[in-house]
Amino acid sequence: MTELVDAQGLCVLGDPGAAQLVLSHDRGIVWGHMFRRDDNARVTEYTSSGIAAIPAADLMSSYWGGYVAIRVFDDRIEVVRDPSGLVACYYAEIDGVHIVTSRPDLLFAHGLFEPDIDWTIVAQSLVYRDFRPARTALRGISEVLPGVALDIRDHGATSRCVWSPWWFAGREAQITDRAEGVRRLRAVAMATLDAWGQCFERPLIEISGGLDSSIVAAGLRPGSPAAQCVTFGPAAGDASELPWARAAAEHLGYDLIELVADAATVDVGHSDAHNLPRPCARAFSQALDRPLQALAQSLGADAFLGGGGGDSMFCLTHSALPVIDRLREEGIGRGVFETAGDIAQLTRTNIWKVLAFAIRRGLAAGSHMPKPMTNAFLARHARDALPWPEGNPWIAAPDGTPPAKRKHVWSIIGIQNQLEGYGREAIAPFLSPLMSQPIAEICIAIPSWHWCAGGNNRSVAREAFRPALPAAVIDRRTKVSFSSLAYRMIRANLRAMRDMLLEGSLARQHLLHHDRVVRVLEGPLADAEALPELMALVEVEAWLRHWEDRSSQRPR
Template structure:
């Protein structure tokens, strides 16, 4: 994997020789110059998609749709031209992109609001390098500091949802979607788009969800899309909707060696209801955790696409049918607010007061499989002591005890601090779903798209109250009602989700020898981030078949490989 773009900015004139040398290195990697000035250069790979949205604005990655034509006029020299151009871009178009603004004395960059575009900045006082793919060799070749922040990495083991936002490297960090970032480092990032910005709307929630998904799917322009169909609600909504827009739609479902008979039945039902062909891809074995040692490491540990067998099966199916896009249902749990938390009832009580019906509390209890008191008491107590969203609590026992540094969380969560607790939980779940936009250790040749995390879908769902999204006696109730006609009855009324617990347990046993060799006495243990003695007890066949944290072992293997590469 190599970068599809790079923007090199000179921050101090004394570093011009280093700037020129690094520019030459980037050009030698096959990148070509498409823009720049005396202080910065914009380079892209031959296959990169680029377009000029307006004067002084380059979009790398492409726009999937436009709401209206750009109408603003921008003029340089005011110090605010980039801000106006960025607001015009996010308000009039959407897609998967990184936008570059060369309108003021300070060049700026922004990742699209959905986070589907990727940009990391590696910088020091002399230079800034913005690119979409960071490797240890690139950082060292460019002369940047490659020191790993062990506290930040420990925080990722404690709570993996922090990994994308954490500054794991002293010199580098991933750009926050929707924020205008100064490449000279002269000012703090400016919020252009944030989940906390959307005023509440309760009109026609079902119709607005359907319309947003249709826009998200039509905007791809795919003629032969292939849907990753698990048989769950979210991917079934996607395949039923996409089949209406693209007659060439097909679907693929994967069955693991642990046996997914129940899931396959639902996938078959969803494909038949949508009228699309379903390709069934059985996996011959279990994921190979050793692959992380062979994969080129990036700016953070791999967090997504860790099952190499599943990815390979989808890639093979896509190649066989000539698919031009692989489409998933990832992010649906967050978008449609699949939660058992009582903060939904708190938000409803704040909005409706005594008008909140008793039936809604009963529905909450049925949906969460708790008593009505689990929801009623927090909603009533909120009048005296404000309720808060739940904290992350699934910490594996082998994570070493360490002095807790200030918790790292996504900037979107900070933006939402003034929202009701149910809506703050919604924003936090969407922020955590950014992991689906991260790089995979074995990326396939066919582009991957998550329509449920697109900007149109985010904006539609964010404007809806939490208690409207999570309404009814079954999870994701609004989504089920909105897309009822596009779902088979068995999927529409299915309340359970497919569990991969058995797969993770058996996969850990299949990788047991490697895990013991790789982790006990490895880099994480040596740095004091994991407890080798507790891990030694965990990594036994008997324990793994009954363990509750087996799903974390594949991420642990990824973090170990990452730390070894960066501390080499």
């Protein structure tokens, strides 16, 4: 750690080799990558003169990136996290000293905090899963959420929202002409991805042959000529995505490295989110992560980039809700029947069933809050008495937001919980550039019914990138999973999972429905819907085990 800023009331320590920009006259620091909105050029010490003093809202409208900006004002120190959430930011107060960090584990490593589990937040991570509160599951540590500014003054700290996805979901912000939406998405996404490509010398682009990762690869190509693509071949029993990955790489002129996921590397007792103050890692991802780590080290890769968040950003849906959105906007007419036909084609049903569903949903009162996820293995009392996550200004939808657009925005909010907690982040940054603010603003502003036009999911993105990608990728409608590999991983670890769940912390806190857990663990594992819920418990238990072990090892 090196001292980077030493100003009145502010001391910043960090790695001088990491992406960062010290503001003139020690007025603060921008940690991460920041780009100008007008030309997408990366901000440097020679172009940063306006950053130190402008209001946070103007910072949001004039710049974008993956950053945390810490700025010194006469009456406060302000911490702003950009809307993408690509750079972590946590906050704690110790004896009147305010600490902001991207590495909250260091607070415990240096003895500033003792690990103390907040069981309410742990339960919320299972019930509300991807809707994060500002509080974390370690007491005393809070998250500065994306799009939020933290104002630190002598008498304490307060937070305020300086960017919200809902600002682009209202009627006045909508891009009503579909062709205009296609054109603007293409221009914005290509410029945004090109800017990211210029930040790294040897990035590793993770592609599956699906639409989202292929779009990232296409956009990064101009600014990142030394990038290489990597994909995974199928495990025994799983379908292969190699034909599409190869087609995308060849079309774009990338070298493609083909790896094989290794279920034997998965340790269900280990959480790759062990250094984070909330459980968010997926155990199965270790099977992909470990080969990627080895490859990155051999190549000297300086970043991992992928299509994470694309399904959410590009409004993947199998719902009739876009029919309701269009009905509310245009009234009964040809457009409503056109969208109903698109949904019928997409979901392989008939238009009358789609219209009937839309009418029933349209008559029902809509909620300002998203529907909580269910986990059948949680004890009922743990679910029923649980409060909603607090401190996240994005969760509640404003009055008048149509239902499909609410679901679109909630999907974007929720996916941020799945874009961290990977082991390879210890080697190089892992970025999901489709989460970038300019792309989010355009995607949210495109009406929901445009995204399913022609009976095609993510229709606007397909048309926007049709000139850049092979038809086989653009027109692909299938998705491939690693279900056979995941099933074998669960089978191989069944005894360890049983011990973790029946004798672990969640059980001791009476958060589990013991009999249901036992029935599934002792059964044929045939319930495909139950297995992800079971694994969610295992992953939380692994995270809890790390922090409880860490607490027990500290000298008393």
